[in-house]
Amino acid sequence: MTTSTLCPCCNEPMVQGAGGVSVRATILALNRFGIAPANEVKFLERTWTKHRRETGVDLNGKPPHSRAMHVAAKAGA
Numbered sequence: 193m194t195t196s197t198l199c200p201c202c203n204e205p206m207v208q209g210a211g212g213v214s215v216r217a218t219i220l221a222l223n224r225f226g227i228a229p230a231n232e233v234k235f236l237e238r239t240w241t242k243h244r245r246e247t248g249v250d251l252n253g254k255p256p257h258s259r260a261m262h263v264a265a266k267a268g269a
Contacts, residue, residue, distance in 0.1 A: 201257075214251040215240055 199206045219236045222228040248256055
């Protein structure tokens with residue numbers, strides 16, 4: 193299911209996909225469903241947290257939304 197909303201930068205319509213699952217939720221599901229042992233999941237969770245801090249990505253692993261990036265992408269289209 194998709195939804196339509198207005199872009200906070202340019203106020204033009206944009207389409208959003210269905211809600212996502214965070215990277216952390218995916219990592220925790222590895223142990224919950226018996227795919228990976230608890231010690232490996234803890235290691236992945238610590239590594240993911242460190243990566244998020246270093247790169248500034250959001251909970252879903254995407255870079256922060258930047259007005260400059262949005263305007264540049266729109267100008268190139």
